[in-house]
Amino acid sequence: MTKAGFVSLIGRPNAGKSTLMNSLLGEKIAMVSQKANATRKRSNAIVMHENAQIIFVDTPGLHEKEKMLNQFMLDEALKAMGDCDLIVYLAPVTDSTEHYEKFLQINNGRVKHIIVLSKIDQVSQEKLFKAIGSYNKYADHFEALIPVAIPRKVGHKDLLDIIAKNLPDSPYLYDPEDLTSELVRDIYAGFVREAIFENISDEVPYESDVIIDSIEEEAGIDRIYATIIIEKESQKGIIIGKGGEAVKRIGKSAREKIERLSGKKAYLNLQVTVKKGWTKDKNFLKEIGYDNGK
Numbered sequence: 001m002t003k004a005g006f007v008s009l010i011g012r013p014n015a016g017k018s019t020l021m022n023s024l025l026g027e028k029i030a031m032v033s034q035k036a037n038a039t040r041k042r043s044n045a046i047v048m049h050e051n052a053q054i055i056f057v058d059t060p061g062l063h064e065k066e067k068m069l070n071q072f073m074l075d076e077a078l079k080a081m082g083d084c085d086l087i088v089y090l091a092p093v094t095d096s097t098e099h100y101e102k103f104l105q106i107n108n109g110r111v112k113h114i115i116v117l118s119k120i121d122q123v124s125q126e127k128l129f130k131a132i133g134s135y136n137k138y139a140d141h142f143e144a145l146i147p148v149a150i151p152r153k154v155g156h157k158d159l160l161d162i163i164a165k166n167l168p169d170s171p172y173l174y175d176p177e178d179l180t181s182e183l184v185r186d187i188y189a190g191f192v193r194e195a196i197f198e199n200i201s202d203e204v205p206y207e208s209d210v211i212i213d214s215i216e217e218e219a220g221i222d223r224i225y226a227t228i229i230i231e232k233e234s235q236k237g238i239i240i241g242k243g244g245e246a247v248k249r250i251g252k253s254a255r256e257k258i259e260r261l262s263g264k265k266a267y268l269n270l271q272v273t274v275k276k277g278w279t280k281d282k283n284f285l286k287e288i289g290y291d292n293g294k
C-alpha cells in the first residue's frame, strides 16, 4: 500500500519555506533569499519517503497585499492552502504566536497541519524550549510540532515520517524518478531572480522579473536566453552597472546555479528591458504567468 498527496508549505515571508523544500528534495530548484517576499508563484518538489510520495508545494509568504503583484502572491498562497492534503506551517523560532493565530483563522480548521519551528540553529536551547512551550495551548489544532535547522538537516526525518503518516492511501501521482513537475524555464527564471536578489539592493529586485525566452540544448552545453524586466528607466543603470559589471555578476551567479542543477555547461545571455508599471499592469502580469483568474 502506498501513500501520496500534496503538502503546502505556508508561512510568513522569509520563514524558510523554499529553503526547506530544496533541502528535503536534496536539490536546489526553488529560489531563496535573505530578503522577504522572494517567492512569487507556487512551485513543487516531489519527495519519495519510504512508501510515500510527498508533493511539496512552495508558496509566497502570507503578507499584507499592496500592489497587484502582491495580491497575486497572496492568492497563490491561499489557493495552495485550500487545495492540499496537509499543510506544513513554518514559524521561525523567534516569531511570536501572533502570526500562527492569524493562520489558524484563515485555515479555520479546513486542512490539518503540522507546525515546523524553523531556524532553531539561531537560538539557545532555552529559547527553543520556550518557543515550543508557547504553542502548547494550540495543541488541539495541530498534528505535530517539529523543530528544524535546515543547514544541519535537523528534524528532516521526523518531519517526513509524520507527513507520510498523515497522507491518504493512494497510488503515486507522479513518476517516482521526477524531482518536480515545474518547467525547466521557470526554475531557471527563479535562479536569475535569486541572483538579482543577491546582487542588487533596495527596491529593484521587487520591481523586476525574469522571462526565459529560449533554451537551446546542444551536446556539451545549454544556451539560455533570458530577459530581465524592470519598472523604470532609472533602474537600467543599476541592473547593468558600471561597464556592465552588475549584470555580469548576476549572469555568472545564475549560470552557476543552472549548471549545478543540469550537471552541464551553460551559456546565459541576459537582456534588460523596461516595462513601465508592470507590477500594476493586469494584462502584462497575466502575460508573464501571474494569472489568478481575476
Ligand SMILES: Nc1nc2c(ncn2[C@@H]2O[C@H](COP(=O)(O)OP(=O)(O)OP(=O)(O)O)[C@@H](O)[C@H]2O)c(=O)[nH]1
Binding pocket: 011, 012, 013, 014, 015, 016, 017, 018, 019, 020, 031, 032, 033, 034, 035, 036, 037, 038, 039, 040, 059, 060, 061, 062, 118, 119, 120, 121, 122, 148, 149, 150, 151
Ligand atoms: N540559519 C538558518 N537560516 C535559514 C533556515 N531556513 C531558512 N533560512 C534562511 O532564511 C532566509 C529565507 O529563506 P527562504 O527559504 O527564502 O524563505 P521563504 O519562507 O521561502 O520566504 P518567501 O519566499 O519570501 O516567502 C534565507 O536566507 C535562508 O537561508 C534555517 O533553518 N536556519
Ligand SMILES: [Mg+2]
Binding pocket: 017, 018, 019, 031, 032, 038, 039, 058, 059, 060, 061
Ligand atoms: Mg520562498
